[in-house]
Amino acid sequence: MSGSDRYSATSGQVGVSLMAAFTVLSWAAIFPLTRWCLQWFTPLELVTLRTLTAAGVLAGGLLFVRPPLPRPRAVVALAICAFFGVALYNLLLSWGLVTLSAGAASFLTNTIPIFTALLSCLFNGERLTRNAVAGMLIAFTGIAIITSSQPGGLSFQSGAILVLGATLCSALYIVLQRRLVSASSPLQTASWLMIFGAVFLVPFSPGAMEAAMAAPPVTLLLLAVLAIVPGALGQIAWLHVLKGIPAGRAATLLYLIPPLATAIGVIWLGETLSLALVIGGAIAISGVSIVHATQTTHQGTTA
Numbered sequence: 001m002s003g004s005d006r007y008s009a010t011s012g013q014v015g016v017s018l019m020a021a022f023t024v025l026s027w028a029a030i031f032p033l034t035r036w037c038l039q040w041f042t043p044l045e046l047v048t049l050r051t052l053t054a055a056g057v058l059a060g061g062l063l064f065v066r067p068p069l070p071r072p073r074a075v076v077a078l079a080i081c082a083f084f085g086v087a088l089y090n091l092l093l094s095w096g097l098v099t100l101s102a103g104a105a106s107f108l109t110n111t112i113p114i115f116t117a118l119l120s121c122l123f124n125g126e127r128l129t130r131n132a133v134a135g136m137l138i139a140f141t142g143i144a145i146i147t148s149s150q151p152g153g154l155s156f157q158s159g160a161i162l163v164l165g166a167t168l169c170s171a172l173y174i175v176l177q178r179r180l181v182s183a184s185s186p187l188q189t190a191s192w193l194m195i196f197g198a199v200f201l202v203p204f205s206p207g208a209m210e211a212a213m214a215a216p217p218v219t220l221l222l223l224a225v226l227a228i229v230p231g232a233l234g235q236i237a238w239l240h241v242l243k244g245i246p247a248g249r250a251a252t253l254l255y256l257i258p259p260l261a262t263a264i265g266v267i268w269l270g271e272t273l274s275l276a277l278v279i280g281g282a283i284a285i286s287g288v289s290i291v292h293a294t295q296t297t298h299q300g301t302t303a
Helices: 003-037 043-065 072-096 102-109 112-123 130-148 159-180 186-214 217-244 247-269 275-302
Strands: none
Touching: 003 102, 003 217, 003 247, 043 072, 043 186, 043 217, 072 102, 072 159, 072 186, 102 130, 102 159, 102 247, 102 275, 112 130, 112 159, 112 275, 130 159, 130 275, 186 217, 217 247, 247 275
């Protein structure tokens, strides 16, 4: 390998590492940023403003690229996925964060692969191995420990139940996206999903706009950051990471999000770092990693 080739390879690895760091940090910031913005907005107002802002930015990108419009069948599929994966997911997550700490919410949403595996078994007929079932039981044990230290525990309408509902919506979105959405590029799909998610929230925009007019400028700035950085820019960075390293290796980077979200919540918002959160979070991530490793091995065997 020549010196120029080694330089290009090294530069490419550095670029992927920077993109990975940006993605993990921006996605970890979603939880404390949401909690902070909820001081000024209701969950519905916040989700509406955030989604409309992100959709406006991504729509501008589509106008610049000018891709072909989705076919009617794809429109229906995108609308279904957007309802669960954008509108309902973000609404339940924001509602849960009213009482749940940023760290606890991030650990709970990190169990999305568990629910995705269960739904894939239900809808796609995929089999669960003994190791996968064991990993799920471990993860659910971690969830029980985490929620025991949060207001309301696992009672109906508690923050934990709402965030777990958001996690289930995200898992359902992933399963549906695999089955229904495949014709467009990842960037086009992400843009259309955000736009359709915004369509569901348009009826609530008048009240959200009134709340925005009454909010201080720094809150509106952080709202714009929340809408643009983790959503549009974070998604672009993540796609770049997936091009540079294998998907299985890239997925392990997402395990860094809960500890980072917890640290930001403690430092910025003054949240309490409880022993139950640390122990339960570690157990939950261990269970998720077992399920992920089992799925990766299974896919490699059947490929």
